[in-house]
Amino acid sequence: MTTRFFKPGSISDAMDAYLKSDGTTHYFAGGTDLMVKLGPPGNTGHGFISLERLSGLNRVQERPEDKIFIGAMTGLSEVAGSGLIAEHFPALAAAAGSVGSPSIRNMGTIGGNVCNASPSADTAPPLMVYGASAVVAGRDGEKTIPMDAFFTGPSTTCLKPGDILTGFMLPKNPAIRAGFVKLGKRKAMECSIVSLGLSLEMDGAGKCGTVRIALGAVAPTPVRIVRAEKILEGRPLEAEFIHRAAAAVAGDIHPIDDLRATAGYRRKMAGRMVRETLLQMCRQDHQ
């Protein structure tokens, strides 16, 4: 039995503490999801290992090869307000700025938002469409995992016991245009009914190059909508293909009925959000 609340100073100490614990100990980032699910340590026998003191996890940094690193412990407020992120990944900034409320964003971290692995995690779709990789410290050293492969189910990820997500590596790509859209019943304090991240890069010949579309809250995990992407790639960004792509969204998602919305509504909205976002980009092109 380890201590119920532990604030280690290094990743290896954190990992040791985790692995020595009896499986009821959780890594603790901002706490905004964990404290609601489990309450403070002690009530249900669980413990927390705070990642707050680990160095290097709380920053946004330029890295070689035109990459940007976003530490996992970077607060959602910082992600939303970072100049670097606003410049290179505005859809991610918008997503981070849409989580919960200002105070929740002050506490919550981008790593926590992702590791909580809610199907509706707002930062997941933009991370996926920007081609981000998760940087993970494990017992056997560091590994990088593409965000598309990170989630394995509701509240589950591919992290092994003891693994610590240290941050995200995102490639800068000035040719990319991206958008984030969130649908909910309120304009704040809202768990998404559907969320959308979409990025688009035109090739030199006026056709769509790489297209990435990711949706939240419409499947057990945030998902890429590959069928729709393929319809667009190699084709001009025109209404015909946009409508076809939007129509294809339904094939790649598996929404459920819950208290927030029915599966049918989610399915409809997912397609329409993709359509409207693409049409808007199309209109920008013709302005």
Add this chain to the structure above:
Amino acid sequence: MEDKNITVTINTKRHTLAVSPNETLLRVIRDRIGLTGTKNGCGEGECGACMVIRNGKPVNACLIPAMACDGDEITTIEGLADGPDRLHPLQDAFISHGAVQCGFCTPGMLISAKALLDDYPNPPREQIRKALSGNLCRCTGYQKIVDAVSAAASGTVPSEKPEAVIGGDYPRRDAIEHVTGVSKFGADITHSRAAVGKILRSEYAHARIKHIDVSAAEELDGVLAVVTGADVPRGYFGVDIKDRLVFAREKVRYRGDEVAAVAAETEAIAQKALSLIRVDYEPLEPVFDVREAMADDAPVIHEQLMDYAAGFETEKQGNICTMAHVRLGDVEKGLADADLVLESTFRTQIQHQASIEPHAAMAEIDSHGRILITTTNQKPFAVRRYLSHAMQIPMINIRVNATKIGGGFGGKLEMIVEPYAVLLARKCGRPVKIVYTRAEEFLATTPRHPASFKIKSGVKKDGTITAMQAEFIYDTGAYSGNGPTTVTLCAQVIGGLYRIPNVRLDGYCVYTNKMNCGSMRGPSAPQTTFALESHIDDLARAIDMDTLDFRLKNLLEPGEKTAVGQTLVDMDFKKTVLAVADAMDWRAPITDENTGKGLACVYWLSGGWSTSVTVKINEDGSVSVVTAAVDMGTGYLYTSVIQIVAEALGLDPDDVHLVQGDTDQCGYDHGIGGSRGVFTVGKCAKMAAENALEALMAVAARKLKVSRERLESKNSWISVKSAPEKRVSFADISVERHILSGGPITGVSEYLPEMDSIEPGRVKGLSFPAFKGVTIGCHGVKAHVSSDTGEVKILKYVAAHDVGRAVNPLAAEGQIEGGVAMGLGFALSEELMIGRQGEVVNPSFRDYKLPTAMDVPEVESILVETPAAYGPHGAKGLGEPTMAPPAAAVGNAIRDALKLRMTETPMTAERILSALEEKKKAVPSGMP
């Protein structure tokens, strides 16, 4: 558990203390340091009441383990001012702008606002709304809060006193307590020996209790008492029908019914003890739908219904506990005479008061065995009466003292948490405090009745309504609660707006296996107004008449009678409706796509029932107003009533002090609700103050040797009108009276507003006739509806209310803005959902969607003043009617925008879209 020392700096003071892992920062601040200005509204980071600044940033203290805070710097509300006389500009602005209503969300709001202004000295309104979007407020509709933050940012906080007392924008007298965090709400009452009480609730919606075994719970270390129905005499209680016991005995009737309660040293032990109580249930078939519950073969929820005592006469049958009927003229003939007959059905949801402050009570037993219960309750005398009935204790042995109420809205109008605290305290011999969790609030308190309506009317092509027939069914849940009254009010409201010669109304109040629905702000008003005003809109459209013109043609005029036979006086529908139409520029056509406008009117009654007020002149000439009426958060006592007393006596409102809510010290009051604060308590206070003035005048006349008629009172002096230098002060008269003959000079008054005359031949089964103080309003909305997503965007909102006389216009606007916000929640997003087993699906602020600061539009309030002869200075009630029209007005705007009639609230985006698609499928076969 391993405690750990942490050092935290709170409001510049360093504290080193041992904390245990299960303590949150919020608990440390409230329970260990004793700073109770930081509130606990949900414990899940969803309401913002616990907002503090931690290392420069606003955070939810409920979500932070105390152990994480070692070395932190924390600012709470108590640290905002630079000392008692140097408030932060935001605090001054909140006070002067009427940004404080109940005050419970105020500390958290101020903390978020401070953090915003620290970073952005001059934010636009949209940014202010965003910064406050994690702070829920149920009272204000956010508008005055945004005003206050704007004013503080721009340095335009007014400091002068209003010129006139009546009609002056006086801030709440106790606002300073709220903005500095010193006011004490239910959960803030502490006692060093207090034990924690918790309640065990039924896991079944309908079941027989075979056996309860509490032995394991009693044996648990730290458990002080366990009580069940066996510890209480079988005393039934209830508002209209006495059908409820403190604990469920033979049967449980909903998931949440109280089965047992535990007092323990700590919350964790109490919680553990609950899990050790074994209850053997024999499940019975539950019924959740009112129509099914009304069927002959439905499971019977109250087998003894016919034996229950009731305060009025009504038919009962099966699960129907009230049948209300209104008959006027000949409906068949009226429908036959019509050019067109239209039938509509409507349904409304369970809306919850969702006050940010949860229910809380502390019970103590003194050495004589007398009970003191300190509770956040709107009706202290009723709690005393109910406790006495339910527990068969003489009333003299019960003292109920009301705390500040962090939002009532009718949710704190009944006895809810009090008896459990009392029983536990009596059994364990220590004070016991019970504070409901947010989930308990949603599971087991008294929300708004869901209702269904079937309305059929006939209309002539010229716009004359020939007949109306309506059936309405109110789902009262497991107990009747305020259901009979709600059905009665519905019958009065539905026939209160329009001139209809032939009317047949049939209302039913029906038991189901859900929580007991009660009185929420205007019980029946939003439900009925949604149904009636949607139906009326469709009637107008069916004959191609403008919906404004149709209303102007048919709305009742002063001197005309409502369906129950009440003669309307002192109100002006036309003026009120036209005020809205003007502000909306109603005649201007709307050309934008999917955009429409809608109107909805409301008829409501300012509550009656009796009250009493004593006005005492203190030795220094200041005045104490003693009343058992409490302030549920609207501020009427701390604004209008104080102003009324000050005006009557001729003194500064600052010299008026309130003593309230204590059954030992105060005269009787029925309980605060029904929009009766200013109308009834204000009137009684005026009469008491006038009596006190006459007593002062008599002394002054003797001293100044002139007749009473020659004297006047001003600024706490009584002087001779013709020779103002001849004068004597209140203080001089009062001191002399105290010392020489035993003071104080008092003015006492009792008051019961007359019931209005209705025509007994027209009604049957109603629980009361009608109150005099009719209060009316009209709202107008312009909205865009997305045909893609179903989302509604409010573009303009205008609300006019005929308030009689606005004793305090700032407070009146606050009621309108807050009512509109709550009404829009009812219209668009709020719904307490019940699952297949009778469970509440969404018992949290996360999933019960109160509008946030970013969801509520700016509201343009219009105060129409047609003085009411019965109200003080002509004032009428205003709290409740403000929330009735939004759903119908929005529904009518949707109808106008998309030719789509929504018949169910809340009109969520998904429901609108789905209705739109159904309609497209149904077209083209002759839809209107």
